[in-house]
Amino acid sequence: MNGNTVPTDVLIVGGGSVGLMLAVLLRHHGVKPLVVEEKPQLSPHPRATGIGSRSVEILREVGLDHAVNEAAVDLRAGKIRGRTLAEADFTESAEWKAKTAAEFTYTPARIRGTCAQDRLDRVLITRAGEVEFGVALDSFEQDSGGVTATLSDGRVVRARYLVAADGVRSRVREILGIAVTGPGVIGQETTSVLFGAELRPRKPFAMCNIEHPDATGLLVTVDGVREWVFLTRADTEPTPDLLRTALGDPSIEVRIRSVLRFRGRGQVADRLSVGRVFLVGDAAHAIPPLGAFGLNAGIADAHNLAWKLAHVMRGEAGPELLDTYHAERHPVALMTMEQARLRFNDPSLHWGKDMAAARKAAGAINAPVVHLGYRYGGAELPSTEDVALDLDGSPGSRLPHMWVADGVSTLDLVGSQWCVLTADPDVEADVPVHVVDGWPYGTVLVRPDGFVSRSYR
Numbered sequence: 001m002n003g004n005t006v007p008t009d010v011l012i013v014g015g016g017s018v019g020l021m022l023a024v025l026l027r028h029h030g031v032k033p034l035v036v037e038e039k040p041q042l043s044p045h046p047r048a049t050g051i052g053s054r055s056v057e058i059l060r061e062v063g064l065d066h067a068v069n070e071a072a073v074d075l076r077a078g079k080i081r082g083r084t085l086a087e088a089d090f091t092e093s094a095e096w097k098a099k100t101a102a103e104f105t106y107t108p109a110r111i112r113g114t115c116a117q118d119r120l121d122r123v124l125i126t127r128a129g130e131v132e133f134g135v136a137l138d139s140f141e142q143d144s145g146g147v148t149a150t151l152s153d154g155r156v157v158r159a160r161y162l163v164a165a166d167g168v169r170s171r172v173r174e175i176l177g178i179a180v181t182g183p184g185v186i187g188q189e190t191t192s193v194l195f196g197a198e199l200r201p202r203k204p205f206a207m208c209n210i211e212h213p214d215a216t217g218l219l220v221t222v223d224g225v226r227e228w229v230f231l232t233r234a235d236t237e238p239t240p241d242l243l244r245t246a247l248g249d250p251s252i253e254v255r256i257r258s259v260l261r262f263r264g265r266g267q268v269a270d271r272l273s274v275g276r277v278f279l280v281g282d283a284a285h286a287i288p289p290l291g292a293f294g295l296n297a298g299i300a301d302a303h304n305l306a307w308k309l310a311h312v313m314r315g316e317a318g319p320e321l322l323d324t325y326h327a328e329r330h331p332v333a334l335m336t337m338e339q340a341r342l343r344f345n346d347p348s349l350h351w352g353k354d355m356a357a358a359r360k361a362a363g364a365i366n367a368p369v370v371h372l373g374y375r376y377g378g379a380e381l382p383s384t385e386d387v388a389l390d391l392d393g394s395p396g397s398r399l400p401h402m403w404v405a406d407g408v409s410t411l412d413l414v415g416s417q418w419c420v421l422t423a424d425p426d427v428e429a430d431v432p433v434h435v436v437d438g439w440p441y442g443t444v445l446v447r448p449d450g451f452v453s454r455s456y457r
Contacts, residue, residue, distance in 0.1 A: 004156060008034040008130075009313060011149055011159035013137045013172055016043070017117050018281030018298035019165030020124035020131070021058075025302055027129050028062045028416065029310035029448075034159070035128060036151060038136035038166075042125065045194050045258045046116030046222050046229055049206075050292030054372035054398070055299045056109035057411060057450070065110070067123045072115035073223045079351050081209035084248025085219060090203040106388045107372070107401050108409035114206065116222050117295060137171055142276050161309055162277045165298075168265060170283035176274050182267035182337055186288050186344055189234035194258040195243055196226050215245035234261055264288045266341050268333045272326040278305055285333040288340040291350055296371055297336045301329055307416065307448040328376040338363075339370050356385050372398055376451060393441030399450050404436055416448050 010026055012019045015037025023033045051059075051068070059065040082088025125131060140149035140162060147162040164172030173180075201224075208219040210230075217232030230243055240254040247254075265286040272279045281298030288294075305325050311317040342364045343350040349364045359366065365373075365384045373381060373390035375397045383389040391400045399421070402410045410421060418431040422443040425435050429445075442457035 005148075006034070006155055006157045008032055008157060008159045009161070010034070010309060011036070011147065011157050011162045012165055013149075013162065014165030014167060014281070014283070015039070015125075015128075015131050015133065016165060016167070016281070017048075017121055017124065017295055018302055019163075020121060020128045021299050022163060022165060022280060022302035022306060023128035023131070024062055024064070024124055025058075025306035026309065027127065029306055031306075031310050031313060033129060034157065035131040036135040036137065037131065037133050038152070040134045042118065042121045042133075044118055045192065045260050046118050046220075046227070047192075047260075048117045048289075048292060048295040049114045049220060049222065050296075051111060051115050051120065052292060052296040052371040053107045053109040053368065055296045056111050057107060057372075058299060058303050060108065060412075061414075061416060061450075062127070064123055064127065067126075068115055068120060069111050071119040071123055072111050073113045073221070078205065079207045079209070080205045081211065083211050084215075084246060085199075085201065085208055085210065086248030088201075088205075088208050090201070090205065106368075106391055108403075108411055114221065116227075137166070140172070140175065140277075147276050160276070160313060163305070164277065164279045164283040165281050165302075167282045168267075168286045170279065172277065173269055173279055173283055176271075176277060178274070178279070179270045180267040181270055181334075182265075182286075183341060184265060184267060186264040186266050186341065189261060189263045191232050191234050191236060191238055192260040192262065193230045193232070193238040193243065193256060194222075194260075195228055195230065195240075196255040196257060197228060197243070197247065197252055198226060199228070199247070199252075200225075210246045212245055212248075215242050217246060219246060234263075264344065266337050266344075268330070268337055272301075272330055272333075273322065278322075278325060280305060284329070285337060287337050288344040290343040290347060291340045291367055291370065293336045293340050293370055297333060300332070303449055304329055311448075331378065332374050332376075335365075335374065336370060339365055360384070393444050393452055393455055395452050395455055397452055399444070399446050399452055400441055402436065402439065404434075410434075410436060410439075411450055414446055414448065414450050418448060418453075419446050420444065421446060 009031045010033040012033050012035040015035045023035050026033045059068050080088045136152040138150045146160045149157045164170050210217050217230050220229040238259050243254045244250050266288050268285045269279050272284050280301040308321050349359055368387040373387040377396035381390050413434045420429045420433045423439040444452045445454040447453050
C-alpha cells in the first residue's frame with residue numbers, strides 16, 4: 001500500500017438509507033467503514049414512508065429507535081379514496097390503528113406512526129461515521145487480501161471488503177457482471193412530487209387515491225400537516241394547479257419542493273456476493289413499491305451482513321461464514337419481490353379487510369410475515385397469516401419476543417452477540433446464558449442478529 005492509498009475496513013458504495021444503516025451496524029460491531037455517495041447531499045425526498053417492525057427492532061438494537069420515533073409522525077391511519085381530497089371518504093382511515101396494536105404481542109418495536117426515508121436518513125447519518133458526498137466509485141479490483149477501489153476524485157481506497165448499496169442500477173453489480181432475475185419494469189413511469197401545503201383533513205390518513213380526471217394519482221401523507229407527496233403519471237406536468245385540483249381547493253397555497261421520476265421494478269441479483277464484494281438493498285433487489293417491503297428488506301440485508309463481516313474480520317469465524325449471506329438473504333429477496341408483485345397487481349391483498357382467504361388463493365403472505373416471519377434455511381412456515389405462529393423458537397426464525405422486565409425484551413438480552421436463552425437454570429454454555437422465567441421455547445442458541453441458530457427441546 002502506497003502513501004496515497006486510503007485504508008478502511010469496509011468501503012460502502014452508496015449513502016442512502018441502507019448504506020447508512022450498514023455503516024451504523026458495522027460501527028456498532030467495532031468495524032470502521034467508509035461511505036461514499038455520488039449525490040451531493042442526503043435526498044430531501046421522502047421516498048419510502050413505512051418502517052416495519054423488524055427494522056425498528058434493529059434500530060432498537062443500536063439505540064436509535066427513540067431518535068427515529070421522535071422523527072416519525074404520530075399517524076396510525078389507513079388508505080382512503082375520493083375524486084379529490086376534499087371529497088374523500090374518510091370512513092376507512094381509522095382501520096390501521098386496530099391492526100397495528102396486535103404487533104405489540106410479538107415485537108418490542110414501538111414507532112408512533114410513519115417515518116419518511118429522508119427523516120430516517122437524518123437520524124442514521126449521525127451514527128454512520130465517515131460519509132463523503134459527491135464521490136462516486138470509478139472502478140475496483142479484488143484479490144485474496146482485499147479490494148482496491150478508485151474513486152471519482154482520484155483517490156484509491158484499500159478495503160478489506162466492499163459493499164454495494166448503490167441502487168437499482170448498481171455500478172458495482174455491473175462491474176461484477178451479475179445478472180438479475182424477475183419481471184423487470186412494472187407499471188407506468190411515475191412522477192413523485194414533494195410539496196408543502198397547510199392542510200387540515202377531517203381525519204388522519206396514510207394515502208388517498210385521487211380519482212379526478214385532471215389530477216389522477218395517489219396523495220401520500222408525510223407529516224400530516226405541511227408535507228405531502230403526490231404520485232401521478234410521468235406525462236403529467238407537476239404544477240401547483242395540478243396539486244390544487246387533487247386537493248379540491250383552488251385557493252390553497254402550494255409549494256413544490258422536489259420532483260422525482262421513477263418506475264417500479266422487480267428484480268433480484270442472481271448473486272449477492274462475489275469474493276470480498278457484497279450487494280445490499282436495491283443493488284441486490286428491486287422490490288415493487290407496494291407493501292413497504294423494499295427499504296425494510298435492505299435494512300435486513302445490512303443487519304445480516306454486518307455481524308458476519310465483524311466476526312470474520314476479528315478472526316472469530318472463518319470466511320465461509322460470509323457465504324451464508326447469499327444463502328440466507330437471496331431466498332428472502334425472491335419471496336419479498338414476489339409478495340410485492342402480487343400486491344402491485346392486486347392492491348386489495350394488502351389494503352383490503354378480511355383478505356386472508358383471498359391471499360391464500362393468490363399465494364400471498366400477510367405483510368407482518370413478509371417483514372419478520374420468514375425463516376433462514378428454507379423451512380416451511382407454520383402460518384402465512386399469523387406471524388406470531390412463525391416466531392416459535394425454531395432454527396432460522398427470529399427469536400420470540402417476551403417481556404422479561406420493565407421495558408426489556410428477550411431480543412434486548414441478545415446484545416448483538418451469541419447467547420443462549422432458556423428456562424433451565426442448570427444450562428451451561430461458552431456464551432452468555434439468559435435464564436428467562438416462563439420461557440416456553442426450550443433452550444435456544446441465538447445468533448448476534450437475533451435469529452435462532454439451534455433449538456434444544
